[in-house]
Amino acid sequence: xxxxxxxxxxxxxxxxxxxxxxxxxxxxxxxxxxTSAQLADVISTDQALMTKVLKVVNSAYxxxxxxxxxxxxxxxxxxxxxxxxxxxxxxxxxxxxSGQGDVVFDRVKFWEHSVAVGTAAKILAQRIRLGxxxxxxxxxxxxxxxxxVIDDYLHEEFVDILRTVRDKKCRILExxxxxxxxxxxxxxxxxxxxxxxxxxxxxxxxxxxxxxxxGNAHKKFVAIVHLADAIAxxxxxxxxxxxxxxxxxxxxxxxxxxxxxxxGELILKIKEEFKKASVFLSLV
Numbered sequence: 001x002x003x004x005x006x007x008x009x010x011x012x013x014x015x016x017x018x019x020x021x022x023x024x025x026x027x028x029x030x031x032x033x034x035t036s037a038q039l040a041d042v043i044s045t046d047q048a049l050m051t052k053v054l055k056v057v058n059s060a061y062x063x064x065x066x067x068x069x070x071x072x073x074x075x076x077x078x079x080x081x082x083x084x085x086x087x088x089x090x091x092x093x094x095x096x097x098s099g100q101g102d103v104v105f106d107r108v109k110f111w112e113h114s115v116a117v118g119t120a121a122k123i124l125a126q127r128i129r130l131g132x133x134x135x136x137x138x139x140x141x142x143x144x145x146x147x148x149v150i151d152d153y154l155h156e157e158f159v160d161i162l163r164t165v166r167d168k169k170c171r172i173l174e175x176x177x178x179x180x181x182x183x184x185x186x187x188x189x190x191x192x193x194x195x196x197x198x199x200x201x202x203x204x205x206x207x208x209x210x211x212x213x214x215g216n217a218h219k220k221f222v223a224i225v226h227l228a229d230a231i232a233x234x235x236x237x238x239x240x241x242x243x244x245x246x247x248x249x250x251x252x253x254x255x256x257x258x259x260x261x262x263x264g265e266l267i268l269k270i271k272e273e274f275k276k277a278s279v280f281l282s283l284v
Contacts, residue, residue: 014153016095018195021046022087026196029084039080040071043087052090052283053083059279085134089141090283096148097284104159105151106239111284113238114141119274120228123266128256130220131200139204139225141280142197144240146188146205150176165242172241173209185209211252223252231267237274 018026024042028034044050050071057074058067068074075083097107118140125136151158157179164175176183189206200218204225207214214222230246232238258266 015149015191015194019046019049019091019094021049022091025084025087029080034080036072036075036080039075039083043071043083049087049090049094053086055282056086056090056279059276061276061279063276081132082134085132085138088138089280092141092145093280093283096145096152104162105241107148107151108281108284109239110144110147110241111238111281113232113240114144115277115280116232116235116237116270116274117141117143117225117228118280119277120231120270121224123270123273124224124228124256124258127258127262127266128220128224130224135198135200136221136224136228139201139221140228142188142192142201142205143208143225143229144184144188145191146184146186147172147241149187149191150180150184154180162241169244170242171244175242183209211249220255223249223255226252227256231270235267235271237271 021042025039028039028042043053053071053074054068056062057078058064062078064077068077071083093111097111118137121136121140122133125131125133130136147158150161160179161172161175164170164178165172168175173183173185185206185208189202192202192205199215200221203214203218204222207222208225208229211219211222211226226249229240230248233240233246253260
C-alpha cells in the first residue's frame with residue numbers, strides 16, 4: 001500500500017483550489033459590516049458563476065413568487081449564508097462535475113446521490129431546527145467528494161476500487177481501504193482542509209460513516225448527514241458506488257430525537273424536495 005499512499009500524498013498539492021471569487025465571498029460573509037451590494041459585486045466579477053446562482057435562485061427549488069433579476073435582490077431576499085452556500089455548491093460542480101469522460105463511474109448518478117443526500121440533510125435539519133438548513137444541504141452535497149478526488153487524481157486505482165466492489169460485492173469504502181489504505185472520507189477531509197471549509201462541513205465529510213468519532217460540538221450535524229446518506233441509499237436516489245444496504249448508526253437516530261413514525265412522512269417530503277433540487281444537476 002505504501003507506494004499508493006505516497007502517490008496520493010504527492011497529489012494533494014495538485015488538488016484544485018477554491019476560485020478566488022469564492023474565497024472572497026466566504027471572507028465577506030464573516031464580516032458583519034458587509035453589505036448586500038458588496039457581496040453581489042464580488043460574485044458579479046464571475047459572469048458564469050453569477051448566471052448559475054441566479055438560475056438556481058429562480059428555480060422551483062426556492063419557489064419565489066416573482067423572478068429575481070439581480071444578485072443584490074437575491075442576497076437581500078435569501079440572506080448572505082444561502083447565497084454563500086449556492087456559490088460554494090456551484091464551484092464544486094465546476095471543479096469536479098464531469099469526471100474522466102469514461103463510463104467506469106457514472107458521475108451524473110453520483111451527483112444525483114449527492115444532491116439527494118443534501119436534500120435529505122436539509123429536511124432533517126429543518127425538522128429538528130438545527131443550524132442553517134442550506135449549510136446541511138452543502139454538507140450532504142460534499143459528503144462523498146473524496147470519491148471524485150480519487151477518480152480524478154488516482155484514476156487507475158479508482159478503477160481497481162470499482163472492480164473490487166464488483167468482484168467482492170463489498171462496500172466502496174472497504175474497497176478503497178483495500179486498494180489505497182485510506183477511504184474517501186479522509187481524502188475528502190484533505191480537500192476540505194485545503195479549501196479552509198468550516199469545521200461543520202469538514203467533520204461531515206470526514207465522519208459521515210463514523211458519526212460517533214465526530215467532535216461533540218458537531219455530532220448532530222454529522223449525524224444528520226450520516227442518516228441522510230442512508231435514506232438516499234435506501235430509496236435508490238442516485239448511486240454512490242455500491243448497492244449494499246447502508247449501515248445505520250442507531251445512536252445518530254436517537255440523537256436527533258425524531259419518532260420513527262415520522263420517517264415515512266419525512267421520506268416523502270425528501271423525495272418531493274429532491275425533484276425540485278434537480279436544478280443543481282444542470283450545473284454539472
